[in-house]
Amino acid sequence: MSGEWMLMAHGFANAVYDNQGGGRGDRKVFSSNMLMLMADRPLGQGTLGARGMWSLEPLTIGRKGYPLLLQTGETADGKTPLIDRQHPHDLFMELAATYSLPVGAEGSWFGYVGLPGEPALGPPAFMHRFSGIDNPEAPLTHHWLDSTHISFGVGTLGYIWKRVKLEGSVFTGREPDEDRWDIEAPRFDSSAARVSYNPTPAWALQASYGHLDSPEQLEPEVDTDRFTGSASYHWTREGRHWQTTAAWGRNRSDPGRDLDGFLVETLLNVRKMHTLFGRIESVEKNELFPEGDPLHGKPFMVHKASAGYLYDFPERSAVQWGIGGLGSLHFLPDRVESAYDDTPFSFMIFVRAKL
Numbered sequence: 001m002s003g004e005w006m007l008m009a010h011g012f013a014n015a016v017y018d019n020q021g022g023g024r025g026d027r028k029v030f031s032s033n034m035l036m037l038m039a040d041r042p043l044g045q046g047t048l049g050a051r052g053m054w055s056l057e058p059l060t061i062g063r064k065g066y067p068l069l070l071q072t073g074e075t076a077d078g079k080t081p082l083i084d085r086q087h088p089h090d091l092f093m094e095l096a097a098t099y100s101l102p103v104g105a106e107g108s109w110f111g112y113v114g115l116p117g118e119p120a121l122g123p124p125a126f127m128h129r130f131s132g133i134d135n136p137e138a139p140l141t142h143h144w145l146d147s148t149h150i151s152f153g154v155g156t157l158g159y160i161w162k163r164v165k166l167e168g169s170v171f172t173g174r175e176p177d178e179d180r181w182d183i184e185a186p187r188f189d190s191s192a193a194r195v196s197y198n199p200t201p202a203w204a205l206q207a208s209y210g211h212l213d214s215p216e217q218l219e220p221e222v223d224t225d226r227f228t229g230s231a232s233y234h235w236t237r238e239g240r241h242w243q244t245t246a247a248w249g250r251n252r253s254d255p256g257r258d259l260d261g262f263l264v265e266t267l268l269n270v271r272k273m274h275t276l277f278g279r280i281e282s283v284e285k286n287e288l289f290p291e292g293d294p295l296h297g298k299p300f301m302v303h304k305a306s307a308g309y310l311y312d313f314p315e316r317s318a319v320q321w322g323i324g325g326l327g328s329l330h331f332l333p334d335r336v337e338s339a340y341d342d343t344p345f346s347f348m349i350f351v352r353a354k355l
Contacts, residue, residue: 004041011035011355014136018066022330022344024084026067031060032136034093034127035355046101051114053095057088058180069330069346070302072287073143074217078178081218081287086138090180092116093150107161115186116176117154120167120194121210123230123247125149131232131245131265134275134310135326136350140283140302144249144261145228148210150176153186165196173212173223189213192226204232225252239271259284259299275310275324288336295335303331310352318355325349 001007013033020026036053063076065085074087096114103109118125125146126132126139139145151171158167173190192210199205212224230247244266251259265279286299308326327347332340 006040008038009036009355010038012352014350014352016066016136016348016350018068018137018346018348020067020069020084020344020346022069022341022346023338024069024340025344025346026084028066030062030066032057032066033060034089036094043099044101046099046108049098049100051094051096051098053093054091055089055093056091058091061088063088063178063180068137069328069340069344070140070283070285070288070304071138071142072285073147074175075178078217081290083288083290086142088180090116090150090176092183094118095183096154103159107159110158110160112154112156112158114151114154115183116150116152117156117171118149119151119154119169119171119190119192119210120156120158121148121169121192121208121226122146122194122228122249123206123232123245129232129243129245129265130234130241131243131267132277132279134267134269134324134352135265135277135279135306135308136324136348136352137306137326137328139263139265139279140281140285140304141247141249141261141263144226144251144259144283145230145247145263147175148192148212148226152176152184153188155188163198165194167194167196168192169194169210173215174217175215177217187213202234204234206230222256223254225254226250227252240269242266242268257286257299259286272315272320273312275312275322276308277310277326278305278307280305289339300333300336302333302336305329305331308348312354320354322352322354323350324352 040049065087068086071086096117100110122145153172156169169192172187190213194208196206207229210226214220227250232245234243247263249261261283267277269275282303289295306328310324312322
């Protein structure tokens with residue numbers, strides 16, 4: 001606390017050795033990282049908030065991203081798509097302001113503006129979900145569930161009543177371009193709506209829909225309608241925290257077809273020292289082969305299962321250190337195996353500092 005202001009700082013940095021197996025595999029040492037600052041204070045009858053989030057991944061990962069089998073989305077140079085690689089986050093992940101105003105004993109209105117910001121679409125982004133927060137790799141369903149968490153221009157209005165939250169957003173549908181250091185001009189050409197329900201303190205449910213105007217830089221003539229649904233359950237007892245999230249997303253491209261993605265991830269933390277985590281995904285991908293390849297544009301349902309462990313050393317300061325690793329198996333249809341090999345295995349070893 002500082003006067004009427006309540007201040008919060010949160011962040012992490014992973015130093016990762018990444019070894020992706022199979023015919024398309026690659027190796028890299030990189031750092032994924034994020035710093036988030038929040039401030040809230042009373043203002044009038046309501047509460048004013050400010051949020052900022054930054055990442056040095058444009059430097060510590062680089063334009064070409066890090067190797068991640070079966071991952072697709074965005075571009076490194078504005079000309080060629082990223083395939084089997086995960087793009088870095090932008091320097092500016094969120095610069096936003098909020099204001100909430102109570103209505104009666106159990107309701108409130110709220111507004112949110114961000115440049116960049118996150119519209120009301122999808123579950124919490126993977127680096128903010130407790131079920132996925134300690135997993136150093138991005139999910140394959142990122143562009144089916146939560147890729148809009150960095151949108152350059154967002155305005156949201158919402159209403160909360162008891163355990164139900166209704167939200168509507170206008171935002172920029174185009175995903176960030178290959179210049180990860182700047183702030184892009186807002187367009188406010190897309191829209192989304194989300195309903196969230198917490199039937200008990202342990203359950204969090206959401207369903208959302210968004211229309212994204214020309215989200216992909218390399219396919220400017222294609223719009224996308226995105227549907228998502230998710231459920232998270234959080235169990236707590238005697239220093240143990242266990243959360244599991246199940247989520248589904250569908251991208252309906254115009255012109256194009258429907259592509260589905262499914263995710264189940266779980267994380268168990270015991271007394272802030274031992275963390276077990278895992279993720280299973282099935283995703284319909286049609287971007288695994290570049291133009292000119294006979295399989296370009298053809299959809300394939302691919303599957304991935306990963307599991308990992310993280311040991312956190314006893315806290316001796318505001319920064320907690322940990323070391324961990326994870327392994328992943330990939331399950332592919334026959335027509336794709338010739339490019340990737342049969343059930344390729346990948347692994348990561350990482351050191352983490354968390355604030």
